[in-house]
Amino acid sequence: MKNYVLDTNVLLHDPSALRQFEDNSVLIPIEVLEEIDNFKKQHTELGQNARSVSRALDALREQGNLSDGVQLDGGGRLRILLHEVNGRDGHNGNGHAKAGKGAGGMNVDSRIVAQALAVKDQQPDAPTILVTKDINLRIKADALGLQAQNYQSDRINLRNLYTGTVEQNVSHEELDAFHADKEMPLPHAEAYSPNEFVTLIDEANPKKTALARACPATEKLVAIHDAHHGVWGIKARNREQQFALDALLNDNIKLVTLMGMAGTGKTLLAMAAALKLTVRDKEFRRVMVARPTVSLGREMGYLPGSLEEKLSPWMQPIHDALEMLSDLNMGGERVRSSDLLNSGTICIEALSYIRGRSIANQFMIIDEAQNLTPLEVKTILTRVGHGTKIVFTGDPYQIDNPYIDAASNGFTYAVAKFRDQPIAAHVELKKGERSELAELAANIL
DSSP, X not given: OOEEEEOHHHHHHOGGGGGOSTTSEEEEEHHHHHHHHHHTTOSSHHHHHHHHXXXXXXXXXXXXXXXXXXXXXXXXXXXXXXXXXXXXXSBOTTSOBOOSTTSTTOOHHHHHHHHHHHHHHHOTTSOEEEEOSOHHHHHHHHHTTOEEEOOOTTOOOGGGOOOSEEEEEEOHHHHHHHHHHSEEEOTXXXXXXXXXXXXXXXXXXXXXXEEEEEETTTTEEEEOOOOTTOBTTBOOOSHHHHHHHHHHHOTTOOEEEEEEOTTSSHHHHHHHHHHIIIIIXXXXXXXXXXXXXXXXXXXXXXXXXXXXXXXXXXXXXXXXHHHHHHHTGGGGTOOOHHHHHHHTSEEEOOGGGOTTOOBOSEEEEEOSGGGSOHHHHHHHHTTBOTTOEEEEEEOTTOOOOTTOOTTTSHHHHHHHHTTTOTTEEEEEEOSOOSOHHHHHHHHHO
């Protein structure tokens, strides 16, 4: 059995972390509880997470004394670490710094490390591991001879992340039959994910291709949506964009994730499809757009004005996309973006106020989703009501949130978790279409 000592940031990142360590001991220093208590009153995601942790610990408290240890559902045991290290000089018998109020002015991180070192000394036969998302604290623990690791339960290996697309060689006859019938049998259906996009390539002439979508449930490949005539004034410029438009316009797909570097058209494609389905086809009541309010570079401080004015700097890319669609005659409707915003057809929302809502019959677009945590993505998805379609766009290589990275953000987490779900589709957009300079910069800088 191992001893896992949890840092505060682990619980604030994932309140369910208490139950993620199987049949091992989960140890929480009293300093962590004090920090959790400081976050509880915040009207933020961290505040909500802190309150969730407090409620979970209170429920466990009813099962026994937390300082003695309480059994967890998975077979492990949770215990609160009190100030157990003795000594007037602030060190224990092995020279490690003492935890607690008499620790010579040590900061919280140092006291948490000291608590973990005390456990290691008391139980030398059981591995003691400090779990923290703080890189510097892991380095410090390692320097003191304490094993430390990042919280891994929600981490996704980006190199192995599902791309949503695959290529398949077929005979000339099979390709001709597919063009005629718009479908063909799907061999080895179990090898494909629902709504995985397939490029069929003629074995005899690789220049001849067809684009299809896998339907493992019916064991068929079906032709994708014909978007050659354009969607709300724009046309797909490459096959990944054609795949994306098929997913965006498919009534049976309720969750679409679009991944790609800057300039690949993620936001523009999502907005064009949203406007077509909402304004022209009347399938949705309105378009709801939101982005995480995470700054690039130095913060500018508090912004004056109404909520809309405060959100304006973060929502400017959405306005840029709308203006571009307006310049393209808005699909022939000749409706200006300002009219759509003023009429409420397009609504720009703050993610901070989404909790507790039930959002029905809307086309939701969550832009820059790579800056969301897995819990934030879960919170958003659980707000989706009947008749709503939701699109997440993101680039895991452009994360501005200091508390997550390419492997632990909510966007890649959702891609991996929804891969096998028939109501979800994912497309990785690889070719930049904004400009030659933009694509070159994205690739070489």
